[in-house]
Amino acid sequence: MSCLEAAGVRKRFGGLHAVDGVDFTVEPGELVGLFGPNGAGKTTLFNLIAGAYYPDAGTIRFGGDDVTRFPAFRRARLGIARTFQVVRPFRALSIMENLLAVVASEGALSRTPEQDALQLLAGVGLADRANDPAGSLTLGMLKRFEVARALMVQPRLILLDEPLAGLTDGESAMMLRLIESVKVRAAVVMVEHNVRLALPLCDRAVVMEQGRVIAQGTPAQIRSDPAVIHAYLGDTPEGG
Amino acid sequence: RPVTAADPIKIGAALSLTGRFSDSAKYVQEGYQLWLQEVNAHGGINGRPVQLITYDDESNPDTAAVLTERLISRDGVVAILGPYSSPITDAAATVAERAGVPMLGTIASDSSIWERRKLHWTVQAFPSSTYDHEGFLKVIASKGKAIKHLAIVYEESPFSIGAKNWAMEEAKKMGLSAEAFGYAPGSQDFSSIVERIISSKADAVSMGGYYQPSIALTRKMIERGYNPVAYHFIQAADGVTKTALAGDASGIFGRSAWESTFTDSASKTFTAAYKAKFNRLPSYHSAAAYAAGQVLEAAIKAKGPDKNGIRDFIATTTMPTVLGTYKLNSKLQQEGYRYTLTQWVSGESKVIRDPAQALWPKPAWK
Amino acid sequence: MTLILQLAINGLVFGSLLGLVALGLALVFGVMRLVNFAHGEFITLGAYATYLLVTTTGVSPLWGIPIAALLGATIGLAVQMLVISRLAGRPELEALMATYALSIVGLGLFALAFGGDFRTYSAGPAGNVTLAGVVVGWRSITVLVACVIVGAATLALVSRARTGLGFRAVAQNREAAAACGVNVVASERLAFSVSVALAAICGALISFIGTTTPNVGHEWLLDGFVVVIVGGLGSISGALVAALAIGLLHSFASYFLDDSWAQIMTYVLLYVALLVRPHGLLGARSAT
Amino acid sequence: MLDVRNVAVRYGQALAVRGVSLRAETGSWIAIVGPNGAGKTSLARAICGLVPHQGTIAIAGEDISKLPAWERQRRGIGYVPEGRQLFGAMSVEENLRVGAFSRAGAEVRRGLDEAFALFPRLAERRMQAAATLSGGEQQMLALARALMDRPNLLLVDEISWGLMPLLVAQVFERLAALNADGLTIVQIEQNAHEVLRRATHAYVMAAGVCVFDGPAKSVARDPRVLESYIG
Amino acid sequence: MRFAAITVAAAALAAVMPFAGVSVYAGTLVYYAAYYLVLGQAWNMMSGLTGYVSFTHGALAGIGAYTAVLAINGGWPITLALVAAVAVTAFASLVIGVTSLRLRGTAFTFATLFFQELLLLGVRKLPAAGGAAGTTLQEILPTSLPHVLMVLTAAGATIAFALLRRSRTGVRLLAIKGDEDAAAAVGIDATRLKIGVFCASAALCGLAGGIHALFIASLHPESVFSVDTSIVALAVPLIGGVETALGPVAGAILYVGLREILQIVAPSLHLVIVGLLILLVTLFLRDGIIGAARRLLQRRRTYRAALETAR
Ligand SMILES: Nc1ncnc2c1ncn2[C@@H]1O[C@H](COP(=O)(O)OP(=O)(O)OP(=O)(O)O)[C@@H](O)[C@H]1O
Ligand SMILES: Nc1ncnc2c1ncn2[C@@H]1O[C@H](COP(=O)(O)OP(=O)(O)OP(=O)(O)O)[C@@H](O)[C@H]1O
Ligand SMILES: [Mg+2]
Ligand SMILES: [Mg+2]
Numbered sequence A: 001m002s003c004l005e006a007a008g009v010r011k012r013f014g015g016l017h018a019v020d021g022v023d024f025t026v027e028p029g030e031l032v033g034l035f036g037p038n039g040a041g042k043t044t045l046f047n048l049i050a051g052a053y054y055p056d057a058g059t060i061r062f063g064g065d066d067v068t069r070f071p072a073f074r075r076a077r078l079g080i081a082r083t084f085q086v087v088r089p090f091r092a093l094s095i096m097e098n099l100l101a102v103v104a105s106e107g108a109l110s111r112t113p114e115q116d117a118l119q120l121l122a123g124v125g126l127a128d129r130a131n132d133p134a135g136s137l138t139l140g141m142l143k144r145f146e147v148a149r150a151l152m153v154q155p156r157l158i159l160l161d162e163p164l165a166g167l168t169d170g171e172s173a174m175m176l177r178l179i180e181s182v183k184v185r186a187a188v189v190m191v192e193h194n195v196r197l198a199l200p201l202c203d204r205a206v207v208m209e210q211g212r213v214i215a216q217g218t219p220a221q222i223r224s225d226p227a228v229i230h231a232y233l234g235d236t237p238e239g240g
Numbered sequence B: 001r002p003v004t005a006a007d008p009i010k011i012g013a014a015l016s017l018t019g020r021f022s023d024s025a026k027y028v029q030e031g032y033q034l035w036l037q038e039v040n041a042h043g044g045i046n047g048r049p050v051q052l053i054t055y056d057d058e059s060n061p062d063t064a065a066v067l068t069e070r071l072i073s074r075d076g077v078v079a080i081l082g083p084y085s086s087p088i089t090d091a092a093a094t095v096a097e098r099a100g101v102p103m104l105g106t107i108a109s110d111s112s113i114w115e116r117r118k119l120h121w122t123v124q125a126f127p128s129s130t131y132d133h134e135g136f137l138k139v140i141a142s143k144g145k146a147i148k149h150l151a152i153v154y155e156e157s158p159f160s161i162g163a164k165n166w167a168m169e170e171a172k173k174m175g176l177s178a179e180a181f182g183y184a185p186g187s188q189d190f191s192s193i194v195e196r197i198i199s200s201k202a203d204a205v206s207m208g209g210y211y212q213p214s215i216a217l218t219r220k221m222i223e224r225g226y227n228p229v230a231y232h233f234i235q236a237a238d239g240v241t242k243t244a245l246a247g248d249a250s251g252i253f254g255r256s257a258w259e260s261t262f263t264d265s266a267s268k269t270f271t272a273a274y275k276a277k278f279n280r281l282p283s284y285h286s287a288a289a290y291a292a293g294q295v296l297e298a299a300i301k302a303k304g305p306d307k308n309g310i311r312d313f314i315a316t317t318t319m320p321t322v323l324g325t326y327k328l329n330s331k332l333q334q335e336g337y338r339y340t341l342t343q344w345v346s347g348e349s350k351v352i353r354d355p356a357q358a359l360w361p362k363p364a365w366k
Numbered sequence C: 001m002t003l004i005l006q007l008a009i010n011g012l013v014f015g016s017l018l019g020l021v022a023l024g025l026a027l028v029f030g031v032m033r034l035v036n037f038a039h040g041e042f043i044t045l046g047a048y049a050t051y052l053l054v055t056t057t058g059v060s061p062l063w064g065i066p067i068a069a070l071l072g073a074t075i076g077l078a079v080q081m082l083v084i085s086r087l088a089g090r091p092e093l094e095a096l097m098a099t100y101a102l103s104i105v106g107l108g109l110f111a112l113a114f115g116g117d118f119r120t121y122s123a124g125p126a127g128n129v130t131l132a133g134v135v136v137g138w139r140s141i142t143v144l145v146a147c148v149i150v151g152a153a154t155l156a157l158v159s160r161a162r163t164g165l166g167f168r169a170v171a172q173n174r175e176a177a178a179a180c181g182v183n184v185v186a187s188e189r190l191a192f193s194v195s196v197a198l199a200a201i202c203g204a205l206i207s208f209i210g211t212t213t214p215n216v217g218h219e220w221l222l223d224g225f226v227v228v229i230v231g232g233l234g235s236i237s238g239a240l241v242a243a244l245a246i247g248l249l250h251s252f253a254s255y256f257l258d259d260s261w262a263q264i265m266t267y268v269l270l271y272v273a274l275l276v277r278p279h280g281l282l283g284a285r286s287a288t
Numbered sequence D: 001m002l003d004v005r006n007v008a009v010r011y012g013q014a015l016a017v018r019g020v021s022l023r024a025e026t027g028s029w030i031a032i033v034g035p036n037g038a039g040k041t042s043l044a045r046a047i048c049g050l051v052p053h054q055g056t057i058a059i060a061g062e063d064i065s066k067l068p069a070w071e072r073q074r075r076g077i078g079y080v081p082e083g084r085q086l087f088g089a090m091s092v093e094e095n096l097r098v099g100a101f102s103r104a105g106a107e108v109r110r111g112l113d114e115a116f117a118l119f120p121r122l123a124e125r126r127m128q129a130a131a132t133l134s135g136g137e138q139q140m141l142a143l144a145r146a147l148m149d150r151p152n153l154l155l156v157d158e159i160s161w162g163l164m165p166l167l168v169a170q171v172f173e174r175l176a177a178l179n180a181d182g183l184t185i186v187q188i189e190q191n192a193h194e195v196l197r198r199a200t201h202a203y204v205m206a207a208g209v210c211v212f213d214g215p216a217k218s219v220a221r222d223p224r225v226l227e228s229y230i231g
Numbered sequence E: 001m002r003f004a005a006i007t008v009a010a011a012a013l014a015a016v017m018p019f020a021g022v023s024v025y026a027g028t029l030v031y032y033a034a035y036y037l038v039l040g041q042a043w044n045m046m047s048g049l050t051g052y053v054s055f056t057h058g059a060l061a062g063i064g065a066y067t068a069v070l071a072i073n074g075g076w077p078i079t080l081a082l083v084a085a086v087a088v089t090a091f092a093s094l095v096i097g098v099t100s101l102r103l104r105g106t107a108f109t110f111a112t113l114f115f116q117e118l119l120l121l122g123v124r125k126l127p128a129a130g131g132a133a134g135t136t137l138q139e140i141l142p143t144s145l146p147h148v149l150m151v152l153t154a155a156g157a158t159i160a161f162a163l164l165r166r167s168r169t170g171v172r173l174l175a176i177k178g179d180e181d182a183a184a185a186v187g188i189d190a191t192r193l194k195i196g197v198f199c200a201s202a203a204l205c206g207l208a209g210g211i212h213a214l215f216i217a218s219l220h221p222e223s224v225f226s227v228d229t230s231i232v233a234l235a236v237p238l239i240g241g242v243e244t245a246l247g248p249v250a251g252a253i254l255y256v257g258l259r260e261i262l263q264i265v266a267p268s269l270h271l272v273i274v275g276l277l278i279l280l281v282t283l284f285l286r287d288g289i290i291g292a293a294r295r296l297l298q299r300r301r302t303y304r305a306a307l308e309t310a311r
Helices: A041-049 A072-078 A095-100 A115-125 A140-154 A169-182 A195-200 A219-224 A226-233 B020-043 B059-076 B086-099 B110-116 B134-142 B160-173 B189-199 B213-225 B240-249 B267-276 B284-303 B307-316 C002-032 C038-059 C061-082 C092-114 C139-159 C162-174 C174-179 C182-208 C217-233 C236-256 C259-276 C284-287 D039-049 D069-074 D092-099 D107-117 D121-122 D135-147 D165-180 D192-198 D216-221 D224-231 E001-014 E024-050 E057-073 E080-101 E107-122 E144-166 E168-178 E180-184 E190-216 E227-241 E246-265 E270-284 E288-310
Strands: A005-013 A016-026 A031-035 A057-062 A078-082 A157-161 A187-191 A204-209 A212-217 B009-015 B050-056 B080-081 B104-105 B123-124 B151-157 B177-183 B204-207 B228-234 B253-256 B319-321 B324-328 B340-345 B348-354 C128-131 C132-136 D003-011 D014-024 D028-033 D054-059 D078-079 D153-157 D185-186 D201-206 D209-215
Touching: A005 A041, A005 C139, A016 A041, A016 A212, A031 A041, A031 A195, A041 A072, A041 A157, A041 A187, A057 E270, A072 A078, A072 C259, A072 E180, A078 A140, A095 E168, A115 A140, A115 D121, A115 E107, A140 A157, A140 A169, A140 D069, A157 D003, A169 A187, A169 A195, A169 E288, A204 A219, A212 A219, A212 A226, A212 C092, A219 A226, A219 D107, A226 B104, A226 D165, B009 B020, B009 B059, B020 B050, B020 B267, B020 B284, B050 B059, B059 B080, B059 B086, B059 E024, B059 E190, B059 E246, B086 B104, B086 B110, B086 B123, B086 C162, B104 B284, B110 B123, B123 C182, B123 D078, B134 B160, B134 B253, B134 B340, B134 C061, B134 D028, B151 B160, B151 B189, B151 D201, B160 B177, B160 D216, B177 B189, B177 C259, B189 B213, B189 C002, B189 C259, B204 B213, B213 B228, B213 B240, B213 C132, B213 C139, B240 B340, B253 B348, B267 B284, B284 B307, B284 B319, B307 D192, B324 D003, C002 C038, C002 C132, C002 C139, C002 C182, C002 C236, C038 C092, C038 C182, C038 C217, C038 D185, C061 C139, C092 E107, C092 E227, C092 E270, C132 C139, C139 C162, C139 C182, C139 C236, C162 C174, C162 C182, C174 C182, C174 D069, C182 C217, C217 C236, C217 C259, C217 E107, C236 C259, C259 E080, C259 E107, D003 D039, D014 D028, D014 D039, D014 D054, D014 D185, D014 D201, D014 D209, D028 D039, D028 D078, D028 D192, D028 D216, D039 D054, D039 D069, D039 D078, D039 D153, D039 D185, D069 D078, D069 D165, D078 D135, D092 D107, D092 D135, D121 D135, D135 D165, D153 D165, D165 D185, D165 D192, D192 D216, D201 D216, D209 D216, D216 D224, E001 E144, E024 E057, E024 E144, E024 E168, E024 E190, E024 E227, E024 E246, E057 E080, E057 E107, E057 E180, E057 E190, E057 E227, E080 E107, E107 E227, E144 E190, E168 E180, E168 E190, E180 E190, E227 E246, E227 E270, E227 E288, E246 E270
Parallel strands: A031 A187, A031 A204, A078 A157, A157 A187, B009 B050, B009 B080, B080 B104, B104 B123, B151 B177, B151 B204, B204 B228, B228 B253, D028 D185, D028 D201, D078 D153, D153 D185
Antiparallel strands: A005 A016, A005 A057, A204 A212, B253 B340, B319 B324, B340 B348, C128 C132, D003 D014, D003 D054, D201 D209
């Protein structure tokens, strides 16, 4: 059984079809890269899967259950976690409290939430800032923090929106190692514009444009797909 | 330490020196001060001086409750001169009843307080607002068939509702068709009420609300060019009416608990003394305060500074004061004092003892 | 028909005054995201200023309008610099509390200076005109005309492309606005002192048709808030339309029902409107 | 053009920038790189006057360290802040208009045309509220807004964040063109490779101090610096 | 734990006041401090934690008071009347909560303000509740009963708040204050939590109102539903420090104490002084008195520690 199955989902904003009939499946333990030009509808697709928006059409199944009309918090409790492209920490709370606020997914209750949290923070290199208010962290740190907070949900599916943004190459490498290690427990979908670093890691890549999926396959297939090169990668060293 | 003759007899008052009711409270305070000065000038009561302790209740019932408690248990007063407005009198009464301390409702016109529950220690020492419209109805009666439709405007507050109910009943007995028009406390716009009154074809209007809305209503009537044959609003006797309405005040009736133009000897003496002390004419608030002092003085003189004695005396006595004859019914509501009718004639608020002498009909607005 | 017209005119007069109250509130909210609980006290300020002016110099109360405006602008500027400027970027609750405290201070000061007495005067335009059976007093006409002029002037100020744009940018993000060259401090000062001037003008007009007490402004405040909410928080044109609508609604409802039912109805409608359209009846449009 | 001397920034007890000096000649392209929390953003905010700071900052010889933010902007600083800082409820076009706040009508129109030519995507979204734009679109808007006022000095904080590769290349081309026209650029960038290729001079920051500076090419080639600060 | 013990001890001390021969006046002051503390703590629970600023806590207490008086006059025993007060108030809060908690920020604040006004207008028109004249307890009860009940409720509310603040639920409420959408994304059911805590907070207000009705005995709609009480409920935690259990305690004591002192020292100026004080606290002591005290302690501690290491 697939972990996530989105079938024919659509979302319109006024006259704009932000997501225009997307079929999207994720298998357990898979790392899927979601790529596409700016405004292609990637974040919107995340919002539909995580429940921030309801789709205008189509169904979303998670672990076999139809969750299309489930509110966001229930999906989180079922095991869908996410990070935000524009970070959204609870600024007045400390980093530790941010993690303790999380309601872990059902059946994954931990008896020692503090220790779990510390472990996750260590994983993203923020253990020493555990007691600082989230508002005092830099944007780059907050990007990493968001990954830790999402993992605190003990998800079966984790949606990462640009996890490498704002990180140096060294920091990115660390983050990618973390993401690889998550794969053992949960399926990962990652939106990333840093194709150079992100693509090689993916088990499978999906490329969207104007609300539709225009290509999918292995990293190698994607890299050489002319449509993708035309719409997205260009001939830049960044893309290559 | 045993009480000696030099120890003052303590009396307390919680007044709304700030907040919504502060205007009247100031006059009340002056009335108390005048009475206190006279008592002590005559060597106090039974040879002991009298001390009056006053606090400001901010026109807030909860504050009034605390202050009354302070007067009773910290300052040890033997009697309390009452605060202003029904909610505050009610709150203070609860405390006084619990502690068993007599309290005179100096300026409590709302007799519904004594209707709602049985009070033992608190009495009404002011004319009951139930009779607010009485004087005006009497003029109408004496003027015969001139008036067919009466409009009574009232505020949705207990005192005003009580007065309206009494007046509607009374008007029915007089064979008048009367209609009542209510407005919510704090209302800012009276134009629709005026339209309704006009549509009801009323030829006489009696307004039973507070002062500020009365002026607002009157101004709307003037603006609208609506001239009833006779017009009465209960607080009209106040001098502010002239400042607010100038020439248009002419012919407007009011009702008063007391006026400085009263010619009975008690009033004359009081007015003169007040003028000497404060250098201006007293208002009815001051007179009422002074009258309450007179009753309390008589009570202490008769019974000494004994709470039970004072309470029995003020509950049962009938005595003359500057306001008239003080007399309570069995519910401790005031029955003796009555309002007097007044009317603005050539720039002065005149007391109308004989309805036949009233200016009639009201001159048209200028 | 005459009755309908009469009620409509009455409603417009009341609504225009309400609109002026709301205009000031909406202006400050629009620029500073600040709910100003002290607005009522600035109304009172204008009322007392006019009262003192008329009773001491004997001039027409119409002079109270510019004088109150000037006084309001000055005091508004001072209050902005001393208090309001420190609230920038603070959570809503703190700002709310600070303006509430200001209002208590104002109330206390007025009570101290003037006692609880009613202050009133009878000077000013009097009499009325009759047009097609509809009677309108000169006082009402004065209020209506003054409100229209002042309201139009304010609208002109904020809809002047640059001022208005700067105001809105400051409201959205002070820092970014400053980084774009908007003089944030000057914008906030201008908005606040104009708002206080508007309140003081209201006070001048209210002293003219009613009586003045320490809490006269306070009593208009809640109605002002109603208008601002219905119009969409911070939307100036929304507030004006809502004020007229509520003025008319009130005039008709209190004629055909009665005063307090009209009030209950206004609040129920308001509550429902707020639930159905949290951004205000017209506000939703301006939000996007 | 820009002369920063000994600038320090503190938040409460914590020192985020501990005395950094930096010079940018007219027409130069300066890169500031360094790990998370190095103090890069704080330095940029200090230069723009958005955060209290110590030390002096001069633009074209004039000391601006005492001036408020909007005055500094009017001395010719354009700023693309980290995290975009758009006017969320205002439309794309209004955001751009605020960017040209101190400009007259005709210039504003010309600016709008240029912005929409650079980012046609924004032209399509002209009336949309900035808060509802996609991440990359917001980034485009932030850059376009900063260019509206035709600054002499452009401070860019992490411009490539959220932009697709194709656009990153385009943006760098555009910056290069502007730079060639005399615009001074100070660019903060985590994604160091591209900027170090383009810039004339580079500063490497870590833990609030400048640990290394020199010609960009030499930084890009210095394995020690790359290893310990950029990765 | 130690906190709870101290609270219980303080409450016991305050509760026996009427029986220990302490002056009734002092008892009254303690009573009012306890009353305001319950309201403040209830407000703190709801608005302090979730950031939804309520202007209706005074009115909620009013609902409790009316319910209690009507029930007692209807012949109900006091315990049942208080239970009814809690139940009716909690129900009313459900109505407000379900309808208006989907509003955010200022819109919610105004909804509560208007609700309060609507309640006032409605009760005035309600003959069963005495209409404009209000209603009165037929029998005047001694103060010891409300005194003991109120003090115990205050202690209970304080302990309850401390427990809530430390629990993960408390952290989650604060998360809602921070960012409601992000809270949903990490599995927090914001709607249920908000309504739940509002209901609990209202129940406390209802209880306090019911007890207070035994104390003041007479209810007038203008004063029971006046915004003043709601303001006290919000000023008390704000002066002392929002989000902390001790804040409202400090706030209530200071508020009542200061009011009494100023009544004597500066009778005509005390309103101005109270206003200025609130202004100064909001402007310069952002986390309230308790917050400021903590910072001071912290600084002294670091100073001491620095001295130690220097040696
Ligand atoms: N609430 C909204 N209202 C109107 N338009 C919206 C809204 N949200 C998104 N859009 C539009 O939908 C399109 C898709 O947006 P989305 O955020 O999904 O893009 P994306 O693929 O994540 O892009 P990026 O890589 O730049 O983040 C964009 O053009 C955006 O402007
Ligand atoms: N508002 C604030 N309050 C307290 N500390 C802050 C604040 N903003 C930044 N800091 C601290 O200052 C230091 C420098 O932050 P700054 O944002 O300048 O770093 P940066 O180099 O831009 O990092 P990044 O690459 O992650 O954006 C960090 O340790 C950060 O935690
Ligand atoms: Mg996106
Ligand atoms: Mg940064």
